[in-house]
Amino acid sequence: MLKWALIFLVISLITGFLGFSGVSAATATIARVLFAIAVIIFLIFVVLAVTAGNAIV
Template identity: 80%
Template sequence: MLKWALIFLVISLISGFLGFSGVSAATATIARVLFFLAIALFVIFLVLALMAGNIVF
């Protein structure tokens, strides 16, 4: 998911440099959503792993 966020970020930067502000804004929004979704999933899985580790030991 972070890979897709990075791809959309690069597309946003390139389209912004070329003057396509609408495409740049849209892809930047998609990249931001994917980034925060990946961070949220990471935190959820980290908490689940820590809770499972405490149960095993």
């Protein structure tokens, strides 16, 4: 998912440089949403790992 966020970020930067502000804004928003989802999934896995570690010990 982070890979797609980075791809959309690069597309946003390129289109912004070329002057396509609408496309740039849309891809930047998509990149931001994908990054937020990736961070939320990461935090869920961290919490699950900590609880699983406590259950074993």
